[in-house]
Amino acid sequence: MNDSGDQVEKQEADDSDTQVSSHDSQDADPETWTALGLSRFQEVAFASSLLMTQFFAQAGLGQTLSILKAISASFHITNPGELSWLIAGYSLTIGSCILLSGRLGDYFGHKPLFIAGLVWYMLWTIISGVSIYASQCLFIASRVFCGIGPSMCIPNALAILGRAYPPGLKKNILFSLYGGLTPVGVIGGATISALFAEFVWWPWSYWLIGCITAAVALCSYFAVPSSQSHYESFQPRPSLRDILWATDVPAGAVGIAALVFFNLAWNQAVVVGWATPYIPVFLVMGILFAITFFYIEINISPSPLIPFSILTGDVAFVLACVAAAWGGFGAYVYYFWTTMLMVTETPPLLASAGFSPPIPVGLGTAVMTGYLVARVHPAMLMVMAEACVLAACLLLATFPPGQTYWAQLFPSLIFAPLGLDMSFPAAILVMSNAMGKEHQGMAMSLVNTIVNYSISLSLGIAGTIEQQVTKTRPEDPATVLFGYHSTEYFSCGIVAFGLLLSLIFVWRARGESSLRMSQNRDDIERTEP
Secondary structure, three states, X not given: OHHHHHHHHHHHHHHHHHHHHHHHHOOXXXXXXXXXXXXXXXXXXXXXHHHHHHHHHHHHHHHHHOOHHHHHHHHOOOOHHHHHHHHHHHHHHHHHHHHHHHHHHHHHOHHHHHHHHHHHHHHHHHHHHHHHHOOHHHHHHHHHHHOHHHHHHHHHHHHHHHHHOOOOHHHHHHHHHHHHHHHHHHHHHHHHHHHHHHHOOOHHHHHHHHHHHHHHHHHHHXXXXXXXXXXXXXXXXXXXXXXXXXXXXXXXXXXXXXXXXXXXXXHHHHHHOOOOOHHHHHHHHHHHHHHHHHHXXXXXXXXXXXXXXXXXHHHHHHHHHHHHHHHHHHHHHHHHHHHHHXXXXXXXXXXXXXXXXXXXXXXXXXXXXXXXXXXXXHHHHHHHHHHHHHHHHHHHHOOOOOOOOOOOHHHHHHHHHHHHHHHHHHHHHHHHHHOOHHHHHHHHHHHHHHHHHHHHHHHHHHHHHHHHXXXXXXXXXXXXXXXXXXXXXXXXXXXXXXXXXXXXXXXXXXXXXXXXXXXXXXHHHHHOO
């Protein structure tokens, strides 16, 4: 271990020297930014291939949400907790595996991990459709394993973008568009599934998405430039032991186990109840694994997954605010669809059409945020984001049965993307600009771990609340609706806490906004023609 630690520390020292010289010469040497040498056509193909990963990640969520009733009918699922697993399991693996995937991309190269993630996503999406011939167990397992694909794609796609462009307007807009594709992916996946469920057969929606993913993977192979990885810079090649410690796989495996067991306890408790003996065991195991993870990271690992030195006050506040906003959104989006499908009994295709406002709002907000982030402190963006998500959750929480869609549901779909598409781009831009180019994968991984794990965990907690509220009269429509509203009040509480944090963030950052504005304007003038 000492030999491996010495080699890793020597490599990190070399990387540090390289990073300093690189940062000193980035403005003078445009060749350090890989996208600047591409033709217009190559750049469009390059950026589109990377942006599509966010579409696929969110389409995997939306295509299941819109056909929950069809899936439950095909597999004879009657327990609401099992239905929530279809969404929570997918987000769980994205959030749990994404941090280690980012580190592997930093070490072995972002392009190989990015393309491998697309291929993995394609295979398990196709298996999701094939599971109609088997059982609900295979379908749930396929959705869980499918989430590993985006966990490989997302951090490495964002890292490639982070290394491709210097700080400036173009980089801001591309990162914002990446976040803006969240509603496009959810609604696109939901619409495709609803169309096939109504007119053909719902498994075809998974097979179609799988085929589209294969086409994007092929395009990415040619469109995304390759770059030398840390692994290729070693002469001679490192041993397996050195690789494991350099990529921090031991700590990564323990961290994944912590996230999985903790989340499994909350989501499985909705299915079998907290009185089941193994549920508290899972919860305790998750906590113990988490303690072990931090011990390894702080005291043993020569190259920790999370360099705690970069977790400054600004970064910590941004991540906490993102967790609150997206945790609230996780319960919001699931119970929005269950309200539409189960309470108002809206057909899936019409429900998908009703869920369409976030597309123009999200894309518009993404572009707007690309401009605002260079002129407004992230703290103010987070205040606006949390306030918008809180408004969306409150509108859904107070939705009465029989009310027209336009009164509360429609406005909530305006506020939700406004908030989410301000919080996500602001977070990834803060992280990207706060770290060196060799840590871009880790930076993007950390943001996306928070986003996806918050969604999955909030679904488990919300499901427990719903179960406790409705257990006396689970078949009564009024009780069911009250259960839905209770989960949404839980979402409101999470987001309200995030709003409080963002206000503290503003108070902490007072006096920095004018400095940030002048610095970012200088960046734009220096890097944009």
